[in-house]
Amino acid sequence: MTFPLLNISTKKWNSEDLTDYIIFDEFIYTDKEAIFNELYRNKLFIDCNGRIYKALKKAELNEKWRNWLRFIPNIWKREVIFKSTGDSWTVEELRKFILERVSELKPDKQTYEWKEQLKRAKNHSELIYG
Numbered sequence: 001m002t003f004p005l006l007n008i009s010t011k012k013w014n015s016e017d018l019t020d021y022i023i024f025d026e027f028i029y030t031d032k033e034a035i036f037n038e039l040y041r042n043k044l045f046i047d048c049n050g051r052i053y054k055a056l057k058k059a060e061l062n063e064k065w066r067n068w069l070r071f072i073p074n075i076w077k078r079e080v081i082f083k084s085t086g087d088s089w090t091v092e093e094l095r096k097f098i099l100e101r102v103s104e105l106k107p108d109k110q111t112y113e114w115k116e117q118l119k120r121a122k123n124h125s126e127l128i129y130g
Contacts, residue, residue, distance in 0.1 A: 005045035027077040048125040053082040
C-alpha cells in the first residue's frame, strides 16, 4: 500500500471536508469511535498505485508511554487496518472519478486550476496529490 490514499466511497464531495478524503499514513489520531466510523470503517480507498483497499478496524499501539503522554498532539493514535480488495483502477478511471467530484464543487479559480492539473496528471500519485 502506497500512501497517500484517497477515499473513493464518498460519492459527493463537500468543499469543507476535502481534507477528510485523503489520508497520508496508516494512523488515525483520535480514539473517537464516531470519527473512525464516519471517515474510515468499511470505506474504500485507492492508493498511489491504483490498488483499492477497505478500512476494516483500528488497532491499538502497544507502547505504554503513549498512554502517559496522550495529551500531546499526535501521540495518541491508532493504526487503521486495511485489507486489499484485489481490485484496482486505471489512471483514467481515477481521473474520471476525481474530475466528477471536483466538478460538483462550487466553481471558482481553485477548482478550475485543480481540474486542469488533474487533466495533465500522468499517474495515480499525481492525481491523488492534485
